[in-house]
Amino acid sequence: MNKMKTRIGVVSMATLAMSGGIAGSAIAAIAKSFPNTPISTIQLLTTLPGLGSLLITLIAGRMAMNISKKKLVLLGVALVTLGGVIPAFWNGSIIGLLACSLVLGMGVGFISTINPMLLTEYFEGEDRSSMMGINNGMTSLGTTILTAAGGFLGAKNWHNLYWVYAFGLVVFLLVLFLLPNDKPVAANTKTGEKESTWQILKSLNSNIIWIYLAVFILGVAYTAYMANLSIIISAKNLGGTAVTGMISAVGNFVGIFAGLGFKYVRKVTKPNTLAAGFMFLLITLALTYFSSNVIVLGIASAFAAITMVTVMPTATFMLSMLSEPKQIPAVMSVFAFINGLSSAIAPKLIGWLHVPAGAPSFVFAGALALVVVVLLLVTGFEKKVESGNLLQAEAK
The missing domain is CATH 1.20.1250.20 (MFS general substrate transporter like domains)
Structure with a gap:
């Protein structure tokens, strides 16, 4: 039972791993709401999450050596949820929307970086390989469902598309209650001194x-x-x-x-x-x-x-x-x-x-x-x- 709970906890976060681009389907509608804003600026709503994610991947590994991976995942899910849901009711500023996109991407960065670490930590051999495949399948499933749901919600008003990110609350609870608590294992040398990331690499x-x-x-x-x-x-x-x-x-x-x-x-x-x-x-x-x-x-x-x-x-x-x-x-x-x-x-x-x-x-x-x-x-x-x-x- 504990193993199954762990499986569910790990793969649930994968459903949000590609959630940064969901707003892409509403770019045309958003552009109409901001007629004085260049379309290239509006399109940043689909690219900024990638930048935010990329920035986090540079530090998430080091953070995972000193902070519980579960806590980092919960932080990531929380950022995705907040960065995604806030534009549903606070959407009068393009700068605000862009800021939320960046925050959302940072959350995705934590999830996409920590997720494979957890798969490696909790599963061995062919079971690990199988779970990595299932994890990718759940990423596709999450992307498909969230994109479709977002399109449906935002059909009449693009603001409502962002409510789809409320699903992050479900993922947050699944991770919180099903994923085991882990203790960070700082990398140590034989002398007991912490190694730098460069030394490890x-x-x-x-x-x-x-x-x-x-x-x-x-x-x-x-x-x-x-x-x-x-x-x-x-x-x-x-x-x-x-x-x-x-x-x-x-x-x-x-x-x-x-x-x-x-x-x-x-x-x-x-x-x-x-x-x-x-x-x-x-x-x-x-x-x-x-x-x-x-x-x-x-x-x-x-x-x-x-x-x-x-x-x-x-x-x-x-x-x-x-x-x-x-x-x-x-x-x-x-x-x-x-x-x-x-x-x-x-x-x-x-x-x-x-x-x-x-x-x-x-x-x-x-x-x-x-x-x-x-x-x-x-x-x-x-x-x-x-x-x-x-x-x-x-x-x-």
């Missing part, structure tokens, strides 16, 4: 850098797909925003079940699950690039969702296998930062490389995914991680 297994690199590449390639999907659909004369939204919704829906059934996916793909995830992304890009059929594009979107719920839990699982318990907060904090950073800078990075929008960006993303697949399969990296060989090699 320097002591990490060097192979962790390859997982970070894979996560960064995934962020760039996946963002290239999402950012250029509507351009591809328009270029093929398949429709506009509605069609793009429908195709994306198919992916979100499939992502829920793919995450919840991740342990079955892993049974088929192990020990090349990470490579399989990038292969799924390659399939997504190929189908979208070559096909002009909406149904096929929906299938491609499903593969995109499977990519995320395959690669992300596998990456965190492998990171936990290459880390000592005292290193987990720092490792997961860097993981969350790289994940957020890659998505944030992907459009600029692709632009710096002079890759045109639309189909060329798909080719670029496909090339990145293919390189990762080949390298993982040729080197047998995943098999070496799971067998413990890389830990032994590092020790020598």
Whole structure:
């Protein structure tokens, strides 16, 4: 029973992990309420949560060494709830709305950084891997339900969209009563002195850098797909925003079940699950690039969702296998930062490389995914991680 309570407590917070972008569906309506405000400023309501989250990932790991992770999660959920609900009744100032978006994002930053630490702390082996998959499934489920509920509430008045964040109260209570109380374990040296974050990072297994690199590449390639999907659909004369939204919704829906059934996916793909995830992304890009059929594009979107719920839990699982318990907060904090950073800078990075929008960006993303697949399969990296060989090699 205690184990089940812990499972519920951990995955409940995952439902808020992607809640920062929910207000995006109301941008047009909000812009009408602030006619003298540039649309670029209004659009910050969808990007500021990402910035707030990114800033918190830089400090959350260090805080988790000295403060209970449960308390940090409760703080994160509280920030999401307050930053989300306040605009429902205090919405006459665009500056106020932007400030609330930043606070909301900071809450998301605590949740997304601490969540994988708790999964690593409370679960072992394949149970940990399975829970990481379920966690991603719950993230997709939460995003889908909250986005739909927000659209319904805000149909007549965009102010009401923000009431959807009241769901945070439910999550807060679930975490408060179901998640076990933990004691922070400060990282100590043999002399008993506290190590700095930099000292901890320097002591990490060097192979962790390859997982970070894979996560960064995934962020760039996946963002290239999402950012250029509507351009591809328009270029093929398949429709506009509605069609793009429908195709994306198919992916979100499939992502829920793919995450919840991740342990079955892993049974088929192990020990090349990470490579399989990038292969799924390659399939997504190929189908979208070559096909002009909406149904096929929906299938491609499903593969995109499977990519995320395959690669992300596998990456965190492998990171936990290459880390000592005292290193987990720092490792997961860097993981969350790289994940957020890659998505944030992907459009600029692709632009710096002079890759045109639309189909060329798909080719670029496909090339990145293919390189990762080949390298993982040729080197047998995943098999070496799971067998413990890389830990032994590092020790020598």
